[in-house]
Structures are given as C-alpha cells and as structure tokens.
Amino acid sequence: MYYSSVNNSDDSKQYLGGDLLSREFDFAVVGNVGIDTNVYLQGEEIDFSREANFTENMDNIGQAGGYTALGFARLGMRTSFIGYIGDDVMGKWIRSEFRGIGIDDSGFMIDPAGTSRSVNIMNSSGLRKNFYDGKTHMNLHPPQEKYLPILRESRAVHFHIPNWARYLLKPAAAAGSILSCDLQDVTDINDPYRADFIKSCRILFLSAVNHESPVPVISAILNSLPDRIVIAGMGSRGVALGNNEGIRFFPAIESGSPVVDTNGAGDSLAVGFLTSYVVQGLDLEESVMRGQTAARHACSLKGNSVNLITMAELDGRAGCFKSP
Template sequence: MSQQGQQNGPGGDSGYDVLVIGGSGVDTVVRVDALPVPLADSVGVSPISEWPGHTGGNVALGCQALGLDVKFLDVIGDDWIGGQVRERMAKGGVDFEPMISPAGTRRAVNLVDPAGRRMSFYDARDPEGLRMPRDFYAPHVLRARHVHVTIMGFARHLLEDLVGSGVPLSTDLHDWDGIADHHRAFALSADLVFLSAAGAGERIGAVMREILREGRARAVVATAGAGGSYLLTRDGGSTPRHVPATLPPAPVVDSNGAGDAYVSGFLYGRLAGRDLEACAGMGALAGAYACTVAGNSSLIGPDALTAEPSGAA
C-alpha cells in the first residue's frame, strides 16, 4: 500500500484497495455560450482543452487522491491519445496497466455551458469482439478489496468471473434507461450500483427497485446533479432516500467527472466502514468539489472529504 494510503486511507497491508477495470480515454472540452448550440456554420469558442480520464480513469484518479491503493486495467490504443492517458495516470500516482487495441483509444467531445452543464459525444471505438484475457485480470482481482467495473463491452464478458471471485463489485450505469440489455447485465451483477437519475426520468424509483429485486445489489444510488442523490437499500424500505447535494466550495466550472468523483467518495467511505448514508454524503461532497475545477485537474483529498460538512444545497 502507498505511504499515503497507510497514513490516510482505510486499506489493508497488501494488495489493492480498489481495482478499476475499463473506461479510460480523453475528453475534448469545448466551452459554449448555451446548450443546445444554435445551428451555425462556425462558432467562436474559448480555448479548447483536453482532459485524459473518462469514467474509469476518473474513478481511479479520485480513489488514488483519497489515499487508496488503486490498480487500473484497461484496453487503449498505441496512439498519442493513449499516451495522454498513460501520462495522466502516472501523474496521479495510479498503477495503470493497459492492453493495446489496434482500434485506438476512446475519445469524447464534450460541450460545456457557463453553468457547467455538458453534452457529450462519445466515441467508444472498441470492436465488438474485443476481449480481456482472464490471465491478464484475474490475478489482480484476487489481490483487491473491491472491484469497480465500467460498462465497456469487453467488461461484460468478465462479470460472471468477477462475481465468482467473491470480491465486492460496483458499477456505474450512467444514464441507463432501465431497458437496455447491455447495462442490465452490469446492474444485476454488482453488489453496489450507481446510475444517473436522468436516464430513467420519472421511472427511476421503479428501476432502482428492480435492480434490488432482480440482482445481487445491496444498495443502488441514483445521482441527480444539483438535486442531490437517492439511496435505496435492501433493508431500508421501498422508497429511495434523498441525500441532499453539497454546496460547492467555489463557483461551478465544469460538471465533467462529477459523477465519477461521487463514486470515488462513496467507495472511500464504504472501505472505511461507514454506513451507506454517510457514504452517499461523502460522494456528494466529492462530486461538488469536482465541479469547481476544469476536468480532473484537482481532486478532493481525504482531509477535505472527512471534514465536517459546510452545508447542503
């Protein structure tokens, strides 16, 4: 375990606190005056920036910044975009071990308005037949206290093995509508499920109950941005409990990565033995902090995460 983890994190003496599988790439961020963008042949914008991370990368970086020992496995390209991912993970202290795919590294173009809201154009580019060999990931699973698996196509083929390992498993379904079969496989396999409330809209409560009823999850968390989040557990009744959003400590700049930061904060609390509502509060604080900086340029640390809350939105 890293020195930082020994001092601040809740991890054990050996192995990894969190193994993250899949979900790296580079975001190209374009700041616009409003969303949706008016139709025009050309629109002047402020300097365009690029942020390596994506969902798996951001969770890995967020957990590492909190003093957890992290291993990150993924498939990227032998290209300059993949080089950006490698460089960012190294800078963040993440033990990143990628396989190389001839299809290249995933990308996204994100339009961000002055309020920090975004519209993302995601280029997954992974071929349908992409696989991660068992001998590549299995030894790391056995060394992990917790596995966070992203909803990459190749990762779907790992689910049965991950469940069989007995290591606690989490996933983020993002804006799942509650219908798509690809996301459902992850929803029903994980012990802890995150998703955005936006995807299912008014049906989000029913979707959360279905995940608990049909799957293995002990808890489901739906994030709703400035509206806070909702927590549903097997022993907490049938109505999701609302967890207020935390007031950002500075003006909102960019909501990219806020959901991933929420996951990192929640996992930190869970590995520290906090109850689920306390974990949701820590997730809310980490997500609010992430909104005050561009991309993943600054991530909340354990001291700020465990400080007394300054207020709720």
C-alpha cells in the same frame, strides 16, 4: 449464469474482514479511459447561424474509468486499472499520468483502433452534451493473463460498462472481491446490455438524468434483487439511496463555488461513497454525504481530472457543506 460477490448483510464492516485486508490493491477499476476534449460555450447554446463560434477548448484525461481511477488515487487508495488505450500519443499521455499518481498500469491493454475519445460540449451553466468514440470496445476480448492477477489482489472491483468488461464479472466474483458498477445514464432498467452488470454487482450507481424520479428504476432493481445498494445521482436535485430498508433522498449540497463543469461528477460520487463505505467502514448516510462532497468538488474544476478531491480535503469539507 450470474454471480453475486457478497452476502446480504448491510453492515459495511463485513467488507473489512477475511483475506481482503492483505490484498495489494484497495480498488481495481475496470472501464474505458480516454482523452476528453471539452468545448466551453460562452452561452447556453451553439449559435448555428454563425460558422465560427469562439469557445474555450481544453483536453484532459477523462471518461468514466479515467475519472474513477484518478479519483481513487487522489484519495490515497491503492488503485489498479484494467482497460484499453491506444499505441499512440494519447495512450502514452494516459499511461504517464497514471504512473505519476501511483496507479498500477499492468492492466493496460492496446486497442488497435487507438485511444478512446470524447468531445463534451459544455454550456455556461456547466451542463454537457457528450459525443463519445469508444473505438472497438464493443468487440474487444481482454486476455486473462492481463486481468486475473489484478482481480485476485483487489479488495473491491468497480466496473464501468464497456462491452468487454462483462467478461471480467465472473472472474472478479470468483476472486471474492466486492463488486460495484456504474450503470451510467439508464433509460430502461430492462436494457439487456446492462443485465449482466446489475445481476453481478452488489453496489450499483446510476444517473437519473433521464427520469423525473429515480424511484421506479431503484424499485425495479430492489424488487428482483433486494440485497442491492443503489445510489442514483440526480444532479442539482441531490442523491437517492435505495436498499432493503427503502429509498431515501439526500438534497444537493452547496459549496459556494460555482458549477463550471459536470464531467466526472458521477464518478466522484461513486469514488467518495465506495472509499467511505467499503474501505473506511462508514455507514450509508455518511458515505453518501462524502460521495456528494467529492462530486461537488469535481463540479468546480474546469477541464481538469488531476485535481480531484484529496482525503484531507474530503475530511475537511464533509459535513461543512449545507443544503441550498
């Protein structure tokens, strides 16, 4: 059985009423956090003809849940995080950074296999190939006492898609929270793994990296669930926005800074959009633009998830960037 958290109105002002304003947190982030090792190549490809390759290797807090929680906090949002870390040095690093920026860490749980890891091979254009080790996230079952108090005190809950997160969809909807989800790099919209998240969350984000055009994917969602808002990131091609009024395209913005690292860009798109649309009550178009601004800023940061865009920077830059 699936649950929908909000009504069919597209007016963002609906999100500002009721008891939501009195809740402790603006956003709860549900997802994986871990340590990313980014390997920056000097060229476009790995030279497998040589055993030794000279690269720049950097570690930072990352993965979808990590970038999203840090992004909300950098924008001044009251943020809580629900997810797993290991009882290890890397888990302690994550907890310390989250506490330092003001993210509530009462939703941290321990994965007995340790803290999740990713290795990202980055070429000189900022493009990446990801190698992900989610430890035991496919088999974890979070205890209710860890997440129910947070869900009940959160205006909005942004989901990522580790397997254990699906157990929180029904409680989050029952709490009356606004539900959103990042579906990541969708290949098949009928993928049963993502079905719970699509049917439970009103605002959906996805990467169109696997599609020449995002239109078929967005249309498939809207044909069965017309009240959804779907935002598809297309990298250098911009963003597509779909809702019950149709599908619109927004060209990529150019800041003048080089693209050095695309890690966290999609997460920043979601953070900028949700903060603008859900909390600030801005319209869809302006919210997309501010999401793009946050994403473009993330692309200028090399191996760095702690200097994501601030609200002052977002306010100052949004509307100033131009289409290339």
